[in-house]
Amino acid sequence: MSKELIRLRNIRMAFDDEVVLNDLNLYINDKEFLTLLGPSGCGKTTTLRIIGGFTTPVSGDVLFNGVRINDVPPYRRQINTVFQKYALFPHMNVFENVAFGLRMPKVEEQLDENGKVVSRRKVKISEAEIRTRVMEMLETVSLKGFETRKPDALSGGQQQRVAIARALVNRPKVLLLDEPLGALDLKLRKDMQLELKKIQQQVGITFIYVTHDQEEALTMSDTIVVMDKGCIQQIGTPEDIYNEPKNAFVADFIGESNIIDGVMVRDKLVKMYGREFPCLDGGFAENEPVDVVIRPEDIDIVPVDQGQLVGTVTSVTFKGMQYDIIVDFRGFKWLIQTTDHSPVGARIGVKIDPDGFHIMKKSQYSGMFGDYSSYSDEYDELSDAEALDDGEDEGAEEERREEGYAE
Amino acid sequence: MRNKWIAAPYVGWMAVFVVAPLIVVLVYALTREAPDGSWYLTAENFAGMAGYAAVFARSFLLAGIATVVCILLGYPMAYFLSRERGRLRSMATMLIMLPMWMNFLLRTYSWVFLLERNGFFNTLLSSIGLPKLDIINTSGAVVLGMVYNFLPFMVLPIFSVITKIDNRVIEAAQDLGAGSFQVFRRVIFPLSLPGVLSGVTMVFIPSVSTFVISRLLGGGKSLLLGDLIEMQFLGAAYNPHLGSAISLVMMVIVLVCMGIMNRFGEGEGEAVLL
Numbered sequence: 001m002s003k004e005l006i007r008l009r010n011i012r013m014a015f016d017d018e019v020v021l022n023d024l025n026l027y028i029n030d031k032e033f034l035t036l037l038g039p040s041g042c043g044k045t046t047t048l049r050i051i052g053g054f055t056t057p058v059s060g061d062v063l064f065n066g067v068r069i070n071d072v073p074p075y076r077r078q079i080n081t082v083f084q085k086y087a088l089f090p091h092m093n094v095f096e097n098v099a100f101g102l103r104m105p106k107v108e109e110q111l112d113e114n115g116k117v118v119s120r121r122k123v124k125i126s127e128a129e130i131r132t133r134v135m136e137m138l139e140t141v142s143l144k145g146f147e148t149r150k151p152d153a154l155s156g157g158q159q160q161r162v163a164i165a166r167a168l169v170n171r172p173k174v175l176l177l178d179e180p181l182g183a184l185d186l187k188l189r190k191d192m193q194l195e196l197k198k199i200q201q202q203v204g205i206t207f208i209y210v211t212h213d214q215e216e217a218l219t220m221s222d223t224i225v226v227m228d229k230g231c232i233q234q235i236g237t238p239e240d241i242y243n244e245p246k247n248a249f250v251a252d253f254i255g256e257s258n259i260i261d262g263v264m265v266r267d268k269l270v271k272m273y274g275r276e277f278p279c280l281d282g283g284f285a286e287n288e289p290v291d292v293v294i295r296p297e298d299i300d301i302v303p304v305d306q307g308q309l310v311g312t313v314t315s316v317t318f319k320g321m322q323y324d325i326i327v328d329f330r331g332f333k334w335l336i337q338t339t340d341h342s343p344v345g346a347r348i349g350v351k352i353d354p355d356g357f358h359i360m361k362k363s364q365y366s367g368m369f370g371d372y373s374s375y376s377d378e379y380d381e382l383s384d385a386e387a388l389d390d391g392e393d394e395g396a397e398e399e400r401r402e403e404g405y406a407e
Numbered sequence: 408m409r410n411k412w413i414a415a416p417y418v419g420w421m422a423v424f425v426v427a428p429l430i431v432v433l434v435y436a437l438t439r440e441a442p443d444g445s446w447y448l449t450a451e452n453f454a455g456m457a458g459y460a461a462v463f464a465r466s467f468l469l470a471g472i473a474t475v476v477c478i479l480l481g482y483p484m485a486y487f488l489s490r491e492r493g494r495l496r497s498m499a500t501m502l503i504m505l506p507m508w509m510n511f512l513l514r515t516y517s518w519v520f521l522l523e524r525n526g527f528f529n530t531l532l533s534s535i536g537l538p539k540l541d542i543i544n545t546s547g548a549v550v551l552g553m554v555y556n557f558l559p560f561m562v563l564p565i566f567s568v569i570t571k572i573d574n575r576v577i578e579a580a581q582d583l584g585a586g587s588f589q590v591f592r593r594v595i596f597p598l599s600l601p602g603v604l605s606g607v608t609m610v611f612i613p614s615v616s617t618f619v620i621s622r623l624l625g626g627g628k629s630l631l632l633g634d635l636i637e638m639q640f641l642g643a644a645y646n647p648h649l650g651s652a653i654s655l656v657m658m659v660i661v662l663v664c665m666g667i668m669n670r671f672g673e674g675e676g677e678a679v680l681l
């Protein structure tokens with residue numbers, strides 16, 4: 001699990017004068033499920049294309065098993081790709097699409113002890129074996145019976161599964177997947193997430209997966225790489241990324257976060273709103289200004305006289321499992337998720353346990369995220385990937401109505 | 408409803424300039440003029456055509472050769488042009504288009520000047536001590552004229568189809584282990600066939616029916632269908648009934664050829680006219 005397979009070293013990439021990747025450093029272990037996560041345009045596809053060999057970085061090295069492969073063309077890399085827009089061969093049916101890689105002449109190299117090539121031999125896979133492997137693969141992606149269809153006679157989801165099958169059938173060492181589930185509906189996407197994860201563990205290959213859906217990233221990955229504006233913001237396990245975000249961008253991008261300006265009085269004591277709160281974090285300078293992250297589910301609503309802070313409810317949205325309430329604390333709006341209903345206009349107290357705080361150093365993102373004043377807008381933006389999901393429009397409408405009610 | 412009205416001018420145009428002339432041709436082909444000036448229905452025109460089998464054969468053969476030469480020259484041209492970017496590409500496209508802006512007769516006459524017994528090439532040859540060649544007034548010269556005049560019609564559709572191939576599909580092929588030869592053989596070539604098909608149509612049809620080229624470069628020695636038809640309408644052999652019948656038969660043969668070809672190419676996508 002922990003053997004390093006791919007390393008990107010000081011990768012810089014620019015188109016014309018626009019810097020797209022800025023000094024990227026990343027290593028990927030063998031058999032790892034690594035996800036590149038970030039907003040649109042942050043350079044995910046570009047990173048993938050550099051690993052696949054379709055783009056040459058302006059500077060920096062790509063290493064595979066310790067060997068620099070910057071100049072190795074894509075067709076000689078042991079890497080296959082599921083492209084963002086499928087890119088199926090329009091003139092071939094499903095079977096031929098999937099068989100394509102198997103039909104390519106391959107050169108098998110015999111190495112001596114020192115790793116020098118002693119002989120080369122062309123290998124061809126027999127038609128019978130191609131048939132078996134393609135049919136097996138089509139079975140895996142539940143596309144049996146579609147062999148003779150042309151890509152334009154398939155739905156988006158079916159095309160995507162052909163693209164996955166076409167790449168996987170070659171048993172690559174590494175599979176690059178660029179938002180492979182983007183075109184699928186929620187239900188099929190969930191199924192395919194599990195399916196892909198299962199395939200990855202069964203076949204035992206490295207997956208480098210690109211998505212801008214944070215939930216997808218959290219469910220599937222061993223490691224998540226959060227990117228923004230061509231820079232890596234944080235690398236870690238899903239738990240790390242969620243519980244210990246490094247800066248306001250990561251905290252905001254992964255899940256919901258209230259991010260408040262604070263000061264670290266000393267270890268395990270943070271001050272905000274002029275009040276001191278016990279917390280578990282340390283390692284900051286005395287009185288260092290910090291960003292304080294409080295997840296909406298870590299906040300308890302209590303009677304006003306028992307609250308550490310007191311605020312006014314400005315909006316309530318029913319979400320099925322819980323209510324999303326927006327509470328105004330002296331002009332700064334928090335999102336609180338709770339199972340108890342509080343009416344709009346009510347004054348409530350809140351209590352946060354010490355482990356509910358996460359303290360972050362100030363960064364370029366400080367002050368940009370974590371305020372829910374423009375709640376409905378932000379919510380739409382965050383969940384655009386799931387726009388078809390459970391009646392959000394209704395929620396937004398409700399909120400508008402309640403806001404009107406409150407005035 | 409609205410769409411139908413938009414198509415009206417086009418339908419009108421087709422009726423006046425395509426359907427009506429066809430009917431006239433059909434009427435002429437199926438009739439003859441009696442000595443008293445009245446017309447009678449007959450198949451004589453078609454029966455009398457057997458004598459021209461050699462002309463038919465020569466026309467189709469020369470047009471076929473010209474088309475094949477156009478594919479052999481035009482495909483690589485279109486392919487490399489589509490690989491180029493920027494200035495070189497627009498320059499080369501210009502050069503291919505340039506002759507098309509010149510009058511067809513003028514272009515063909517200039518070849519007469521070049522190929523003549525005492526023309527440019529032969530002057531050149533004799534100036535370096537080589538014997539003169541008889542190029543003009545041969546079938547070869549006719550084919551040369553066809554290729555020269557119609558080559559752009561082969562290059563352009565192929566070029567436009569190749570440039571429209573999605574680059575991601577090519578990358579996908581590379582990703583799956585295809586080197587540049589395999590990418591060409593398995594992706595670019597099959598996807599470019601519709602372009603070849605429309606190129607063939609656009610070269611073969613004018614070649615098979617040309618009369619200017621054969622007149623000027625063939626010296627009237629290798630009579631083609633175009634010449635034959637032209638003679639029936641404007642020449643000494645004035646007989647529009649026979650001329651119409653020949654036109655009709657030629658048209659049917661061409662249509663059948665194209666039909667077979669399109670059927671053959673159907674698996675590779677629709678034939679697109681530029």
Ligand SMILES: Nc1ncnc2c1ncn2[C@@H]1O[C@H](COP(=O)(O)OP(=O)(O)OP(=O)(O)O)[C@@H](O)[C@H]1O
Binds near residue numbers: 016046212
């Ligand atoms: N060929 C190109 N020429 C110029 N700019 C490019 C090119 N490819 C990508 N870019 C730019 O590089 C940046 C990163 O693009 P990239 O495709 O890597 O984003 P992404 O993270 O994959 O986004 P998305 O989630 O929308 O797919 C963008 O600003 C984009 O405009």
Ligand SMILES: [Mg+2]
Binds near residue numbers: 045084178
């Ligand atoms: Mg992308």
